[in-house]
Amino acid sequence: MTLQIVDTHADLSVAPPTPTAESQPWWDALREGRFTVQTCEACGTAQGYPRTRCVRCWSGHLAFADASGGGELVTHSEVHRPGQASWSALAPYYVGLVRLDEGATLLTHLLTDALPEGRRPRAGDRCDVVPMRVGEWVLPFFRVHG
């Protein structure tokens, strides 16, 4: 499933990801608008970030599977004083944990424009992935739905 890459944050100049040989395919897929989750072919576990072994059974038989892109908000914070000054231009903004329907949990940047005026995100809210261009990279942001 190929998703439309969104360009609203393309000019944001912030610390980029630091891919490794393990994670490069995940970041490459995002550049093509595909959101994948590394999944163990032995036990079926979907893990939050790519590794050389399954986090549950230590099998080395892992594959990148297309994810549904849906998930549920676990928790969040509205960041007013970012840890890195380069994010200050965007503050306040939201980050949070999203538990994917596949079972893995990711930290992500939250888009709240689909929520009614004045409504903050809360645990249990449904979220959808939004491939967001940030500088040279495409990051999996999530939009929160009430």
Add this chain to the structure above:
Amino acid sequence: MRAPLATIVGIGELTPRRSTTGESSLGLMAEAAALAVADGGLGPEDVDGLLVGQQYGEIPMHVPASVAEYLGLRPTMANVVDLGGASAAGMVWRAAAAIRAGMCEVVLCVGGAARPATGFPKSSYRAPIREYDVPFGASGANTTYAMIAQAHMDTYGTRAEELAEIAVRSRANAQLNPAAIFHGQPITVDDVLASPIISRPIHMLEAVMEAAGASAIVVVSPERARSLGRAGAHLLGAGEKVTHRALSSAPTVTTGPLKDAMAHAMAQAEVGLADLGNYQLYDCYTIVVGVTLEDLGVVAPGKFGPWLADHDFSPTGDFPMNTHGGQLGFSQCGLAGPMSHVVEAVRQLRGEAGERQVPDPRLSMVTGNGATLSEAAALVLGGTS
């Protein structure tokens, strides 16, 4: 209660300062080490074990050798204990284990940090948290503890005023400790809620203040302590648990690994909650105290907020907690912050806490918490007399 595993015979602590000019962390740690060793009735020649923490980019590798060299020590056991805020409590148990294994007899545990006015030195690093958290705008402890606090509010209805109350009580106890960085500066719940939001729901006054300082303790066998003839604090039980680094991999976001660590510490000590008489609980943020009280089992999950109104954290209260002011009132001088909870427990058990002495300290529960409810260590300490 079981026979002691080891005994803390010496403590040393520098008064925290907001910043240092030119001093090194090694230099500050040496000062604290000298105080602790002398306090134990020992000399440098007696120290044959050394436990130190990470050094924030100042010494990227070979930290124990660097500290030993600086202090002229030739230890037969030396290690870095890298458990963040759980390092100090973790050191005490490791010191006991090393002594009992015959590796050494007198262990110096020391932590501290110089802090130039520009802040702690930062080193670049590569780790999953750098690859998967930082690029999304989530970096530093503030945001992660904020997500833990938000989860507690969403799940249990915990209120901002309840979290703020914890900061107020830490400050209140700090008024009895002239060394605390916030001595002379009590605050109210309104002050906390009026302070700037750092990362919602955390306000500035709910987070520890960084400072410069150093703390050290000396651990020996109970037999050696007896021959030294000094009051100290026996280690009766300890526990430790490490569950994750980034919050996205945490088993839960409303409890932490201290639950298991504290349960193990009490089981090993063969004691129960009723035996505890003072609580020196790691408090980098107010939410950590709330979660720790629930994980300790003094209050049901989700209920620490309402519970506060019925309990008093002052030295003469029913639940004497962080009697030195906690790190929220005392400050966080690198790893001397976590060590301050151990040092305060020893002072209370020795009866040397002065104006803030708990009348009947019984046993101390001391906790440490590293990363973001990721690394946990707990100690049950008792007096030697």
